[in-house]
Amino acid sequence: MQNRVGTKGSAATAALLSILIVIMVAATVYVFVANLYPAPPPITANGELIDRQYNLTLYMTGVVFILSQIGLAYAIFRFRDKGQRARFTRGNNTLEMIWTSATIVVFLGVGILGRKAWAETRFTPASPDAIKVEVTENQFVFNFRYPGPDGKFGRLDPKLVSASSGNPIGLDLNDPAAKDDIIVPTLTVPVNHQVELELRSQDVIHNFYVRELRLQQDAVPGIEIPIHFTATKIGQYEIVCTQLCGLGHYKMRSVLNVVSDSDYQDFLKQQAAAQ
Amino acid sequence: MSSHADSAHAMHAPTGFISKYIFSVDHKVIGIQYYLLALVAVTVGIVLSVLMRFHLVWPGAHLPFGAGIMTPEQYLALVTMHGTIMVFFVLTTAPQSGFGNYFLPIQIGAADMAFPRINMLSFWVTFLAFVALVAAFFVPGGAPISGWTAYAPLSGLGEVTGPGEGLGQTMWIVSIALFCIASLLGALNFIATTIDLRAPGMSLMRMPLTVWAWFITAILGLLAFGVLLAAGVLLILDRSAGTSFFVPAGEIVSDTLLNHKGGSPILWQHLFWFFGHPEVYIAILPGMGVASHILSTFSRKPIYGYRAMAYALCTIGFLGFMVWGHHMFVSGMSPYSGFAFSVLTMSIGVPSAIKTFNWLGTLWGGKIILKTPMLFALGFVSLFVSGGLSGLFLAQPSVDNRLHATYYVVAHFHLVMGVAAIFGIFAATYFWYPKMFGKMMSEGLGKLHFWVTFAGAYCIFMPMHFLGIAGGIRRYADYTGVQYLAALQPLHKFITIAAFITAGIQLVFLFNFFWSLKFGAEASDNPWNATTLEWTTATPPPHDNFAGHYPSVYRGPYEFSVPGVEEDYIPQNLTPEQVRRTK
Numbered sequence: 001m002q003n004r005v006g007t008k009g010s011a012a013t014a015a016l017l018s019i020l021i022v023i024m025v026a027a028t029v030y031v032f033v034a035n036l037y038p039a040p041p042p043i044t045a046n047g048e049l050i051d052r053q054y055n056l057t058l059y060m061t062g063v064v065f066i067l068s069q070i071g072l073a074y075a076i077f078r079f080r081d082k083g084q085r086a087r088f089t090r091g092n093n094t095l096e097m098i099w100t101s102a103t104i105v106v107f108l109g110v111g112i113l114g115r116k117a118w119a120e121t122r123f124t125p126a127s128p129d130a131i132k133v134e135v136t137e138n139q140f141v142f143n144f145r146y147p148g149p150d151g152k153f154g155r156l157d158p159k160l161v162s163a164s165s166g167n168p169i170g171l172d173l174n175d176p177a178a179k180d181d182i183i184v185p186t187l188t189v190p191v192n193h194q195v196e197l198e199l200r201s202q203d204v205i206h207n208f209y210v211r212e213l214r215l216q217q218d219a220v221p222g223i224e225i226p227i228h229f230t231a232t233k234i235g236q237y238e239i240v241c242t243q244l245c246g247l248g249h250y251k252m253r254s255v256l257n258v259v260s261d262s263d264y265q266d267f268l269k270q271q272a273a274a275q
Numbered sequence: 276m277s278s279h280a281d282s283a284h285a286m287h288a289p290t291g292f293i294s295k296y297i298f299s300v301d302h303k304v305i306g307i308q309y310y311l312l313a314l315v316a317v318t319v320g321i322v323l324s325v326l327m328r329f330h331l332v333w334p335g336a337h338l339p340f341g342a343g344i345m346t347p348e349q350y351l352a353l354v355t356m357h358g359t360i361m362v363f364f365v366l367t368t369a370p371q372s373g374f375g376n377y378f379l380p381i382q383i384g385a386a387d388m389a390f391p392r393i394n395m396l397s398f399w400v401t402f403l404a405f406v407a408l409v410a411a412f413f414v415p416g417g418a419p420i421s422g423w424t425a426y427a428p429l430s431g432l433g434e435v436t437g438p439g440e441g442l443g444q445t446m447w448i449v450s451i452a453l454f455c456i457a458s459l460l461g462a463l464n465f466i467a468t469t470i471d472l473r474a475p476g477m478s479l480m481r482m483p484l485t486v487w488a489w490f491i492t493a494i495l496g497l498l499a500f501g502v503l504l505a506a507g508v509l510l511i512l513d514r515s516a517g518t519s520f521f522v523p524a525g526e527i528v529s530d531t532l533l534n535h536k537g538g539s540p541i542l543w544q545h546l547f548w549f550f551g552h553p554e555v556y557i558a559i560l561p562g563m564g565v566a567s568h569i570l571s572t573f574s575r576k577p578i579y580g581y582r583a584m585a586y587a588l589c590t591i592g593f594l595g596f597m598v599w600g601h602h603m604f605v606s607g608m609s610p611y612s613g614f615a616f617s618v619l620t621m622s623i624g625v626p627s628a629i630k631t632f633n634w635l636g637t638l639w640g641g642k643i644i645l646k647t648p649m650l651f652a653l654g655f656v657s658l659f660v661s662g663g664l665s666g667l668f669l670a671q672p673s674v675d676n677r678l679h680a681t682y683y684v685v686a687h688f689h690l691v692m693g694v695a696a697i698f699g700i701f702a703a704t705y706f707w708y709p710k711m712f713g714k715m716m717s718e719g720l721g722k723l724h725f726w727v728t729f730a731g732a733y734c735i736f737m738p739m740h741f742l743g744i745a746g747g748i749r750r751y752a753d754y755t756g757v758q759y760l761a762a763l764q765p766l767h768k769f770i771t772i773a774a775f776i777t778a779g780i781q782l783v784f785l786f787n788f789f790w791s792l793k794f795g796a797e798a799s800d801n802p803w804n805a806t807t808l809e810w811t812t813a814t815p816p817p818h819d820n821f822a823g824h825y826p827s828v829y830r831g832p833y834e835f836s837v838p839g840v841e842e843d844y845i846p847q848n849l850t851p852e853q854v855r856r857t858k
Contacts, residue, residue, distance in 0.1 A: 013645040013722070020726075021657055024733050037741040037763065039677075054674045061664040068631060068660050075638040076653060079574070080645065085843060086836040087640035091580035095636075096629065103628040107667065111621040115614065117673030122610035138527070139436070158525045158532050170527075202527040204429040204436055205540055207605070207680065211746035211759075214677050220540050220607045221428055222523020238757060242680035242748050244422050246429060246437040247348040250751035 014080035018073040025069045032058070040212050043233040043258070046120050047214035053114040060110050121215060126196035126228035131189060134198045136169045137206035137219045140248030142239060143168050146182040149272055154178020161202065169202075182271040187239065188257040189231060190264035196228040207243035210256050218243050231258040288818040298399075300391035301818060305398050306377030307711065309368050312402060313700075314785075316364035319409070321778050323357040328771040332764070334753045348438040350752035351420035355439075356412070358423030359447065362554065363454050364405055366692055369700045370561035371496070372401070372461055375489040377711065379465060381809040382483050384474025384826045384848075386819045389467035397461040404453035411439075411446035419444040422750065424551070427521035427543040431513045435528045445514065448507045455504035458496050465493035474808070476828035480585070481847070483807045483832040484578060487585050488564025491592040492557050498596065499553040506546035513538070544606055548599035556595040558692050559659075560588060562699020563630060566655045568832075569702050570634055572805045573649035574641030575843050577833040579633040587626035587633075594623040604672040605679050613672040620670035627663050631656065642836070642843075647721030648803075651702035654729045655695050661733075662690025665740060680750075683743025686736050694732040701728075701784070708788075709802050713814050714795030720787040724780060731777030738766050804844050807832050811848050 031037070042048050134145040134153060141163075147153045154177040161170035171178050189195045199208055201219040208227075209216035212235075217227045241252040259267065289295045296304060329336070330345045330353075337344055376394065380387055388394045411418040419439045421430040425447065434441035469490040473482070482490075509520040519538035526533045571578040578584055600608060600616030634656050643649070665687040668674050678684065701724075708716050747754070747763055754760040754767065801810040808828070812821050826848035834845040841855040 010645065013650075014643070016726070017645070017650065017653065020730060024657075024737070028737055031738075031741060037745045037766065039745050040759075050673050050676055053671065054668065054677060057668050057671065057674060061667055065660065065664050068635070069657060071635055072638070072653070072657055072660075075635060075641075076643060076645075079638060079641045079643050081642050084642055086575040086642040088576065088836045088838050089579070089640070090577050091583065091633070091636065093580075096580055096583050096632075099632050100625065100629055103625050104622075107621045107624045107628075108618065110667070111617055111671055114671045114673045118610070118614065118617075118671070121673070121676060122613070139529070158527055161527050161532065162530050164530065202525075203529075205426055205606075209680075209748075211677070216605055216676055216679060218606050221526055222539065223541075223607050225607050238759060240748055240757065244351070244420075244426070244429070244750045247346070247351060247420060247752075249351070250347060250753050251756055253757060 011080060011082075014077045018077040021069055021073040021076075025066055025073075029062070029066065032062070042214050043212045043231050043235070043237070044214065044229050045232065046117070046229065047212070049117040049120060050214045053117045056113060057110055060106060121227070126226065127194055130194040130196040130228055132196050132198065133187065133189070134169075134200065135187075135208060135219065136200045136202060137208070137241065137252075138163075138168070138202040139204065139246050140241070140252035141168070142185060142187075142208075142241075142252070142254040144184050144187045144254075145169060146184075146268070146271070147177075148180030148182050149268075150177055150180050152177040154181045180272060182268070184271065186255040186257060188259060188264065188267045190261045191231055191234050191258050193261075194228055194230045196226055199225045199227065204245045205243045206241045206245050206252070209240050209242045210237050212237045213256075216242055231256075234258050234260060298395060300387070300395045302376050302380050302388045302391065302394060303711070303816065303820075305394050306373055306375070308398050309376060309401070310373035312398075312405060313365050313369035313373055314788075316360050316368070316405060318785075320357055320360040320365060321781065323353045323360070325774060325778050327353045327357065328774045330752070331754065332768050332771045334755060345752075347752035348420050349417070351422075351750065352412075352418035352439050352443070354750055355420055355422050355425075355447075356408070356418050359408060359451075361693065362423055362558065363451070364401075364408070365700075366558035366696050367458070367554065368401065370565070370696065370703070371465075371489060371492050371557065372397070374485075374565070374700075374703045374707065375465060375492070375561060376461075378707065378809055379486055379489050380468060380472065381812065381816060381820050382486050382807050383469065383472060383477055384808050384821070384828065385468065385472035386821070386825070388464045389472060390464050393460050394464050397457045397464070400453050400457035400460075404450045404457065407446050407453060408450035411443040411450070414442040414446060416441040416443050419447045424547060425510070425543075426547075427510060427513065427540050428526065431510055431521045431543070432526075432528060432533070433514055435531070445511070448511050452504055452507045455500040455507070458500045459504075462493040462496035462500070465489055466497065469493075474826050474828050477847075480582065481828055481831045483564075484567040484581070484584055484588070485561070485564040485807075487588050488560045491588050492560045495553040495557050495560075495592050495595060499550045499557070502546055503550035503554075506543065506550070509546075510543070541603070541606055541608060544603050545599070548602045549596075551602065552599040553592075553595045555688070555692060556591055558696050559699075560591065562655060562696045562702075563588065563659075565699045565703045565706070566634065566652045566659075567630075567637075568807075569648050569652040569706055570637045570656070571833045571835065572803055573644045573646065573652070574638050575644070575835045576637055576641045577831070577835055579636030579639075580629075581831065581833065583629055584633055587629045590626040591623060594619060594626070598623055601670055601675075604675045610672070617670055617672050621667065624663065624667055624670070627659075631660055631663075646705075646803075647716070647718060647725060648702050648706035650722065650725045650729075651698045651705060654725065655698040655702060657729075658690055658695040658698060658732065661737070662687055662692075662695055665690070678743055680748060681743035682739045682747040682749055685749050686739035686743060689736045689739070690732075694736065698728075701725075704788070706803070707809075708791070709798030710809055710814055710816070712792055712795075713798050714791050714793075715798050715802065716787050716791045716795060720783055724784045724787065727780040727783075728777055731773050731780065734773035735770050735777060738770055742766055804842075806834055806844050806846050808847055811846050
């Protein structure tokens with residue numbers, strides 16, 4: 001060093017760095033604990049599972065975060081250069097084994113504990129009496145298609161797609177099943193009833209995300225991707241696209257209307273009349 | 276083993292300005308060239324990010340020089356170019372190609388890299404790649420808007436998908452392809468050099484951890500960059516040769532049915548992220564090596580658990596190839612794959628945790644000397660812990676349902692890459708500057724730079740976690756239109772102010788760097804009383820690194836405060852007889 005061995009360093013620098021780290025930890029923990037920027041509560045049972053897994057991860061990482069940062073701050077101050085000679089050691093294999101095993105158990109354990117939250121959203125298929133809605137996304141709109149009173153989705157033909165002539169998803173009206181299909185820009189569903197969405201995209205990769213559902217899924221051109229949920233609370237919730245899709249990405253959004261059963265039947269009747 | 280090359284090197288010291296400083300085959304000159312390229316790139320990258328932060332808080336403001344109000348596509352172009360420039364031309368260039376080139380040969384006692392001319396070629400191809408990328412700003416249509424990740428089909432169809440997706444995206448692909456070629460050549464060089472040119476006595480387990488890190492990083496680069504190159508070629512073919520690697524049948528853009536068949540957009544993601552995930556380990560591993568090196572040197576203690584540290588580097592590198600799918604949990608990929616990638620990703624936290632415990636163990640009981648290199652190394656540890664822990668959330672697909680594509684992800688990768696890795700570069704700069712340039716940087720300015728950057732970085736990126744948890748989506752040009760996002764604007768403002776201050780203080784670093792070249796205090800050969808071979812040779816090193824006196828190595832690289840030895844450090848090249856023992 002420019003310092004020779006045995007010359008003392010600055011306690012002020014050590015103190016300042018330790019204090020800065022402690023302040024950072026305190027501020028971070030405070031904002032988390034005080035929940036200053038809360039997400040809205042989930043409106044599905046699955047969402048609650050996901051939040052529980054999130055909270056478990058938060059507690060685990062929170063403990064590690066606090067211990068390691070405070071440990072760092074403490075070590076910086078306690079072992080600052082006061083003219084001492086360092087304590088020579090190459091390490092301790094037993095200690096390495098212990099903390100490595102502990103880390104494996106904790107990290108993998110937390111991961112495995114979350115398997116149900118993932119399985120429920122992706123492995124478990126929708127029930128056969130789920131309400132089916134097709135979602136077609138393109139730059140920069142959502143279109144939702146209901147099968148109408150006949151319960152059947154009509155044929156789609158890519159060559160017929162023309163948003164400017166009022167046929168954004170290419171409905172083939174020669175198909176009798178297509179005549180009663182309902183195509184709307186927002187998603188209306190009844191509360192406490194499972195809904196299965198089939199996500200499609202015409203042009204680039206988009207996404208369907210409702211934060212209250214704690215559910216998002218990319219919509220990929222060339223693939224139909226099913227997701228399902230059961231909303232448990234009536235209300236209006238924003239649907240956003242989270243996958244960068246072009247210059248209008250920031251304003252590509254829609255609304256999820258979760259309504260009562262009777263309101264849902266009214267909605268279907270109104271839309272059927274309008275076709 | 277290396278004596279033939281060494282003497283050849285010693286006899287062919289270059290004369291003339293061009294062969295000494297421009298088209299030089301000397302790894303030291305090339306290392307500095309890469310570093311200066313990264314310095315230019317990071318300045319551009321920071322300017323872009325300052326413009327982005329400004330726009331997010333004042334979206335309707337008129338930009339200076341008659342530029343008008345920023346459009347959404349201009350914002351996305353900034354996002355794309357900021358990410359691309361920073362990841363490739365700063366984080367892959369400075370730590371590995373910059374410092375690695377300069378110090379790998381010296382730390383192993385060699386005269387130069389195994390292939391000096393290929394080394395020179397690598398730099399100039401990288402330089403060309405940078406020019407090609409910046410050119411994207413100036414071509415018709417402007418820079419691309421598909422993000423540094425360039426997902427197809429947004430990036431695969433040309434201008435129909437948006438402004439900048441024409442020639443701008445093509446320039447981007449050309450730039451990346453050139454960068455891949457340069458990186459592959461560089462990786463070959465690093466691997467051959469490390470395996471073949473080590474000094475007598477320098478076994479693998481006596482290599483400095485910096486050398487381990489550069490070596491593993493080069494292996495990652497060799498295996499990953501080829502895949503990105505291939506992906507880029509396929510993308511160019513889709514765009515200009517009518518192929519359909521990434522575009523499916525039935526592709527409709529703006530009501531027009533395009534003539535494509537059989538491609539998969541998800542294929543692009545697999546190829547990109549198969550490269551992209553090792554890439555982020557390429558960005559951080561050298562920083563880990565430097566942190567270990569500096570923490571040991573400035574605690575006057577051996578690195579705690581040297582073998583574990585070396586194995587951890589290898590494990591991170593190995594597992595780094597098996598986790599790419601964690602970027603794709605909601606992509607439409609099979610959920611079974613999601614589970615597999617999740618388990619592997621949680622596992623990669625284990626060697627990272629080992630490294631963190633060992634860094635703390637190195638400090639414990641030490642004699643901690645808080646010079647600027649050490650401050651940045653300590654900052655690295657703190658930031659790596661913060662950034663790494665948020666990865667554990669994103670590693671779980673269930674939680675990822677909430678956090679994917681939100682500001683939580685932006686917080687995570689900026690803390691590990693945009694700050695921790697940068698701190699690794701700063702630590703290395705302040706540490707090795709005396710050896711490279713023969714002068715000391717100002718300690719006062721260095722400390723000022725550290726305090727503001729450390730506090731500022733946390734003020735910028737910690738709040739982004741909260742934005743993400745509340746549902747704040749990334750890559751949005753404007754947040755004032757979505758009701759629940761508009762409520763988060765005060766947080767955005769705080770972040771922007773912190774960003775302005777933190778960006779501003781970097782000018783102190785730039786000043787210190789260039790001012791000290793001329794006016795800094797003279798540096799001795801070993802101002803830090805360090806142990807590795809670069810400190811045993813002259814400052815700056817001669818052309819063949821050791822003036823013909825190539826060292827042999829007699830011990831490991833971190834022999835500090837050894838009991839029974841008078842000095843608190845033993846250079847690697849001293850014979851046992853030369854070590855002064857206490858009576």
